[in-house]
Amino acid sequence: MRVPAIDINGVWFSYDKTPVLEDVTLTLRQGDFLGILGPNGGGKTTLLKLLLGMLKPDKGTIRILGEAPHDANHRVGYVPQNTNFNTTFPISVMDVALMGRLSRSRIGKWYSGDDRAKVQDALKKAGIWDLRHNPIGRLSGGQRQRVFIARALATEPEILFLDEPTASVDPEFEIDLFDFLRELNRKVTIVAITHDVGVISRHVKSVACVNRSLIFHEEGQITREMIDMAYHCPVDLIAHGIPHRVLPTHTET
Amino acid sequence: MWEALQLDFMRNALFAGLLVSISCGIIGSLVVVNRIVFISGGIAHAAFGGIGLAFFLGFSPSLGAALFAVGVSMIIGVVSFKSKHRADTIIGVLWAIGMALGIILIDLTPGYHVDLMSYLFGSILTVPGSDIWLMILLNMAILITVISFYKEFIAMSYDEEFAFVVGIPVKLLYFVLLGMTALSVVMTIQVVGLILVIALLTIPPYIAEKCTTSLGKMMVLSSILGIFFTLGGLWLSYSYNLTSGATIILVAGVTFFLFQAIDLIRGH
Numbered sequence: 001m002r003v004p005a006i007d008i009n010g011v012w013f014s015y016d017k018t019p020v021l022e023d024v025t026l027t028l029r030q031g032d033f034l035g036i037l038g039p040n041g042g043g044k045t046t047l048l049k050l051l052l053g054m055l056k057p058d059k060g061t062i063r064i065l066g067e068a069p070h071d072a073n074h075r076v077g078y079v080p081q082n083t084n085f086n087t088t089f090p091i092s093v094m095d096v097a098l099m100g101r102l103s104r105s106r107i108g109k110w111y112s113g114d115d116r117a118k119v120q121d122a123l124k125k126a127g128i129w130d131l132r133h134n135p136i137g138r139l140s141g142g143q144r145q146r147v148f149i150a151r152a153l154a155t156e157p158e159i160l161f162l163d164e165p166t167a168s169v170d171p172e173f174e175i176d177l178f179d180f181l182r183e184l185n186r187k188v189t190i191v192a193i194t195h196d197v198g199v200i201s202r203h204v205k206s207v208a209c210v211n212r213s214l215i216f217h218e219e220g221q222i223t224r225e226m227i228d229m230a231y232h233c234p235v236d237l238i239a240h241g242i243p244h245r246v247l248p249t250h251t252e253t
Numbered sequence: 254m255w256e257a258l259q260l261d262f263m264r265n266a267l268f269a270g271l272l273v274s275i276s277c278g279i280i281g282s283l284v285v286v287n288r289i290v291f292i293s294g295g296i297a298h299a300a301f302g303g304i305g306l307a308f309f310l311g312f313s314p315s316l317g318a319a320l321f322a323v324g325v326s327m328i329i330g331v332v333s334f335k336s337k338h339r340a341d342t343i344i345g346v347l348w349a350i351g352m353a354l355g356i357i358l359i360d361l362t363p364g365y366h367v368d369l370m371s372y373l374f375g376s377i378l379t380v381p382g383s384d385i386w387l388m389i390l391l392n393m394a395i396l397i398t399v400i401s402f403y404k405e406f407i408a409m410s411y412d413e414e415f416a417f418v419v420g421i422p423v424k425l426l427y428f429v430l431l432g433m434t435a436l437s438v439v440m441t442i443q444v445v446g447l448i449l450v451i452a453l454l455t456i457p458p459y460i461a462e463k464c465t466t467s468l469g470k471m472m473v474l475s476s477i478l479g480i481f482f483t484l485g486g487l488w489l490s491y492s493y494n495l496t497s498g499a500t501i502i503l504v505a506g507v508t509f510f511l512f513q514a515i516d517l518i519r520g521h
Contacts, residue, residue: 052418053418054414054417054418070420073418073419073420074419074420078415078418080412080414080415085412086411086412088462089286089410089411090286090462090465090466090467090468090470090471091407091411091466091467091468092466092467095407095467096411098404099404099407099408099411099412099415099416099419100419102404102405102408102416102419102420102421103419103420104419104420104421104422107402107405107421107422108401108402108405110403110404111404133466135466151415155419
């Protein structure tokens with residue numbers, strides 16, 4: 001059996017004394033498409049930062065493709081939540097995407113022709129090759145999002161992490177994006193944080209819900225328990241817009 | 254002007270202006286995009302403590318300034334990681350303490366009257382030949398460092414979080430940047446003085462940033478603008494018998510406002 005894409009075991013984390021995550025355990029197989037749901041401040045982004053090695057757990061272990069998070073960072077891609085920063089920075093789309101080719105082992109060397117070829121490929125996949133010479137600040141929110149996806153793809157990741165990929169993007173692009181991600185998912189494990197239950201329900205293979213603790217559902221079902229945990233009070237919005245596939249089958253006991 | 258070039262001190266002044274413009278163009282660009290202008294101001298002023306110490310103990314003021322500048326830059330580096338939210342306060346404190354310490358040490362130096370003005374406002378006309386060689390060395394060190402780690406510096410400056418995630422030693426790079434800033438500041442003190450350093454470090458990159466689409470081009474254009482400001486200022490100060498450092502900064506300042514005005518008109 002292949003090594004799991006993500007293996008989180010009994011992870012606890014707190015900022016100063018404020019607990020954020022408690023006893024989180026999750027094993028994600030390679031090739032999965034995980035959606036992470038949860039309320040704001042529930043610890044979604046903290047969990048992502050732990051997975052990327054930006055934070056260290058107080059307790060417990062995290063393995064990414066069998067390695068410590070900071071050692072696996074050349075095998076994962078990361079699309080941040082906010083792509084709307086530093087918009088006056090003098091940098092072209094191409095140069096932002098090239099950052100995906102950075103790695104610890106090649107510090108002090110310039111980008112190679114091979115790097116450029118891979119970035120070209122990534123920019124074409126994301127549909128923004130024509131914009132490569134534009135300054136990043138002149139792009140629309142959706143276009144900029146694609147640049148950051150291209151940057152993540154340029155790493156040739158085995159796992160792609162996205163933090164609220166639809167946060168600053170027009171709805172049309174949102175549908176586009178998830179079709180694109182589903183296509184990509186044939187080869188790449190994908191983990192997407194989102195607060196949008198509808199999006200998750202339509203596209204992902206498995207669902208986790210984080211609100212200090214974590215519930216994981218491998219079949220991609222959003223259970224009542226998750227919704228309750230995610231939004232504190234029972235929500236009836238699951239009746240709207242969510243295909244039946246994700247609704248738990250009602251079993252009489 | 255041409256007969257002036259026959260004079261040794263004038264030639265040195267020209268070279269000093271050229272070299273400082275290049276280092277300020279490169280480092281200033283990094284300072285501006287990393288938003289550490291206030292830090293570079295703090296370093297420049299705190300360096301005066303080193304100048305005072307050098308007079309008190311009787312060694313080279315440039316060396317004193319360099320030691321203090323690098324030392325303070327490292328302290329600021331540590332502070333900006335450890336207590337992010339009060340970093341600016343601590344920079345302000347170091348800024349003032351450095352100045353005060355410098356003045357007191359000069360007070361305590363027996364029988365020695367230092368020309369304070371030349372440190373505060375520069376003395377490009379008294380740059381000795383040996384300092385020119387030092388500036389050439391420093392410029393080369395800065396150039397080699399920035400060219401070697403160009404893509405890492407861009408990554409750190411544009412998206413520090415991502416740079417960290419992909420394994421770039423962001424903290425180390427930040428300290429290297431602060432160290433290079435400190436050394437450029439010491440060089441620049443010679444030319445425009447420690448009070449005016451910030452202007453030469455920020456005005457050329459600020460203008461250049463708006464006209465370029467890469468950090469490298471921004472650095473080149475800043476250096477060219479800096480050369481234009483220092484040589485233009487030097488020529489004006491020679492022709493009209495004005496303080497050179499202040500004239501250089503005012504040439505830069507006038508260009509800055511002209512550029513802002515053009516930008517404003519174009520924007521509407």
